[in-house]
Amino acid sequence: MSTTMPPSPPDLLIEIGTEELPxxxxxxxxxxxxxxxxTQLEQLRLPFKAIHSYATPRRLAxxxxxxxxxxxxxxxxxxxPALKAAYDSQGKPTKALLGFAHSCGVPPxxxxxxxxxxxxxxxxRTQQPGQSLAQRLPQVIEQAVNLLPIPKRMRWGDLKAEFVRPVHWLTVLYxxxxxxxxLLAQHSNRVTFGHRFMAPAAIELNSSADYLPSLQHAFVVADFEQRREQIRHQIEQAATTAGGRAVIDPDLLDEVTAMVEWPTAVVGSFDPEFLRIPAECLISAMKGHQKYFHLIDDRGKLLAKFITISNISSRQPHLVQQGNxxxxxxxxxxxxFFWQQDQKSTLDSRYEALDSIIFQQQLGTLKAKSERLQQLMARLATELKLPVKEAQQAARLCQCDLLTDMVGEFPELQGVMGRHYAVAEGIPTTVAAAMNEIYLPRHAGDTLPQGELGTALAIADRIxxxxxxFAIGQKPSGTKDPFALRRAALALLRLTIERQLPLNIYTLLQHAATLYQQQLDEPVIVSRLASSEVVTECFHYILERCNGYFSEQGIDSAITEAVIALSPPEPLDIAHRIEAVKRFQQQPQAAALAAANKRISNILRKNGHDLTHESAPIHADLFQHPEEQQLWQQLQQLGPVAEQLFQQRAYSEGLTLLATLKEVIDPFFDQVMVMAEDSAVRQNRLTLLSYIQRLFSQVADIAALPAEVN
Structure with a gap:
């Protein structure tokens, strides 16, 4: 006996037609x-199979x-109400019962x-009948529109409706x-519209299934992803035909995809004479103003050609090309013109004018920042054995390209143009490179400066x-980080660790705080800077970023927490310690030693001992058990060697050596009562444990590690 499957429910189409969306x-x-x-359909218990989104310049669907x-x-x-509160002594309904029954619409x-x-x-108890999709959908769509991330809604005509752009039609078909x-001053119907120029007439849909085929026939590729890949393919094909390779910026590709409904790639060219100016200037002009994709040759050099994406399929494509x-x-x-004019003045001649650009209202101008950077760079140059004169020159000039016409027109070229103008002036190439590398890394995953001078300048800028x-109390809170301090802190970690620079971040922060004190005259800010408050806050803020940084490299957060618990001031040293602890955890003794350290930590804490507690001498004559004597002998033998290894930052070797202590620590805890009645014996045993804790804690807080290794 065959069974007939019930027909699948229809598809629902919702389309909001607008003027061109941002x-x-x-x-x-x-x-x-x-x-x-x-989300709302699921919450309303209106199940569906899948939901597909469509977006073009003139519609959200x-x-x-x-x-x-x-x-x-x-x-x-x-x-x-409870039964005992529902009836009085005479068995009559109470006010609580009557009120509840009335609210439910039934007699008691x-x-x-x-x-x-x-x-x-x-x-x-009752059965509440479900409502139809038609009854609930108006509320669903209205709520979805209200939840759209639109910073500023607009009105049009004399209507009260508000949306990101004026709405011209509303299609809702089940x-x-x-x-x-x-909704939005429109009544829903079955009409949609195709391409504004190639198929401007209204399209009446018989059903929701007609939507995509009808739009395709009317020169609209409604699916954003499909349209983007179509554009990418056209660009690559056109570039190959033109004898080059297109550089496809993902953000530009998304933006162009959002500007067209029927994409057509068109190749154009410009006068090769323009190639004499820096390529970045030409690329910014093409990308920023015209949304063009530039072409390069096999060597990566810019070609005098571009690709634009037209929103029409013209019968005379050469006219579109000529127009572009x-x-x-x-x-x-x-x-x-900007390139030629800017070179009529040197970068240094613009230095004094930095006093007219505010860095931050309470912190002064860019000239004041430049003066601080010069002094920070003098210190860094000494520590890193870099030429001090060039380091200070890079700090002095690195902001000066902000005052050029080119950067005024194309702000994204800040740093890039500084390097080009510096090279044109004959400034040393290391200084010129640093003027651009100060901004690296610009975002997560970005490249780091290649030059030593650029790396130092990038560090000084973030510090x-x-x-x-932090001094003016504007540290990040929640998701708000207007000064990109999270990015700055992460950049410091990357610059010092990945460039293998043994820099003490804490003392650099202190030096920066001193420089601010010398410049500022606001008493409250100066007072905070003079105390350790600001520096300590900054330092711990940077340490907190270590979890995110090392987790991206597959490091267990427990290991990172164990290391930064000791607040090592050098990020590179933190990285070395983390690697050592990671290797230590792979040893068979690690779990037991972590548990032992936890036990030691708890015992010492309960008895007023911690890492700041001065260690008293250990008296072997107070030992009452052979396990005490064996532990002390091992500590006397291994302790000094481990401490020397730790001083040399040979953390892995030192921890490997200390791992052998498991053979004497376990019997000690099995056979010895630490909290002996005799106060002298008890204190001696606590001192012994304190020494063990101090040994391990020269690398990390081993007690913070999990006792079980996954």
Whole structure:
């Protein structure tokens, strides 16, 4: 006997048609709209198979496949007053019972009784019929629209409706049926629109299934991901045909995808004479102003060609090409003019004008920051054995390109242009490179400075910024980090660890605080800087970033916490300690020694001992058990060797040596009562444990490690 499967529920189409949406926000708006629709349908118990989002410059849409048209009925239970409080001594309903029954819409006798461990209670039980999709959908869509991440909504005409752009149509179809909704000054219908120029007429949809084929026929690729990959493929194909390779910036690709509905790649060219100016200037002009993709040759050099993505498929593509070539020429001519004009003045001649640019209102100007950087660089140059004169020159000039016309037009070229202008002036190449490398790394995963001078300058810049912003009480809170201090702290870790620089971050912070004190005259800020408050806050803030940094390298957070518990001042030293503890944990004795250290730590803490407690001498004549004597003999033999290894920062070798103590520590705890009645014996044993703790704690707080190794 064959069974017939019930038909699948229809698909739901929701489309909001608008004027051109902000390109950089389109993908985010689309995801938020789709997520909000899906979440609410799930909360309303309206199951569906899948939800697909669609976004073009003129629309936000979702198709929810096989969505149920009806909520299931729901059992509703409400517990009322306790039975003993429901009736008075004469058996009549109390006010509590009458009020509860009234709120449920039934007479008291229709209420049920339930037994619980805490007694008998009255219960109202009913079946609440589910509502239809058509009844609930208006609220779903309105809520999804309200939740969209729109910083500033706009009104249009004399309407009260508010949205990111004026809304021109609203399409809501459940299968073949229109679900009536009034939203954003529009009434839902079955009409959509295709390409603004290539198919401007209204399109009437018979059902939600007609949506994608109808738009494709009307020159609209509605799926954002599909359109993006189509653009990528066209660019790569066009670049190959043009004899080059396109550099496809992911952010630019997303932005261009959000600007077109029917993408068509067009190759253009410009006068090769423009290639005489730095390539970054031409690229910024093409990307920033015109949204063009630039081409390079096999050696990575810029070609005098570009690719633009047109929103129409023209019958005369050469006219589109010529139009874009006409538009880009004055842009490139401006860049060439800025390049020539800027070179008429040296970078150093602009230095005094830095006094007109505010770094931070309470912390002074960029010139003041430059003066601090010069002194920080003098110190770093001495510590890292770099040429002091060049180090201070890099600090003096690194902000000066901010005052050039080129950087004024293309702010993203700050640093890049400083390097180019410095090279053109004949400034040493190491100094020129540092003027760009001060900004590296710009983000997570970014490259680090290649030069020693650039690395030092990047460190000095982050140190100065962290101390200054912490001094004025603007440290990050929650998700707010307007001065990118998290990024600065992580950059410090990367710069010192990955460039293998043994720098004491704490003393550098102290030096920066002293420099601020010499410049500022605000008593409250100067007072905070003069105390250890700001430096300590900054230092621990940097240490806190170690967890995130090392976890990305697969390091267990327990290991990182054990090391930074001792607050080592050098990030490179922290990395060495973490590696040593990681190796220590792989040894068979590690779990037992971690447990022993926990026990030692607890005993010492309860008896007023800690790492700051001065160690008293150990008296062998007070030992009463051979296990004490054996432990002390091993400590006398191994302790000095381990301490010497730790002083040489041979942490792995030192911990490996101390791991052999397990053979004498375990019998000690098995046979010896630490808290002896005799105070002298007890104190001697505590001192012995304190010495063990001090040995291990020269690397990390071993007691903080898990006793069991996963």
């Amino acid at each position: 390109p950089k926000a389109l993908n985010r708006l689309s995801r938020a709209f789709s997520d909000a629709i899906g 979702v198709i929810v496949t096989a969505v149920s048209g009806q909520q299931p009925d729901q059992s509703v239970e409400r517990r009322g 006798e229709q209420l049920e009784q339930i037994q619980t461990p805490k007694g008998s209670w009255l219960l109202y 299968g073949e049926k229109i679900i009536p909704i009034e 070539e006409r538009v880009i020429r004055p842009r490139l001519a401006d860049a060439a 100065d910024t962290l101390v200054g912003i």
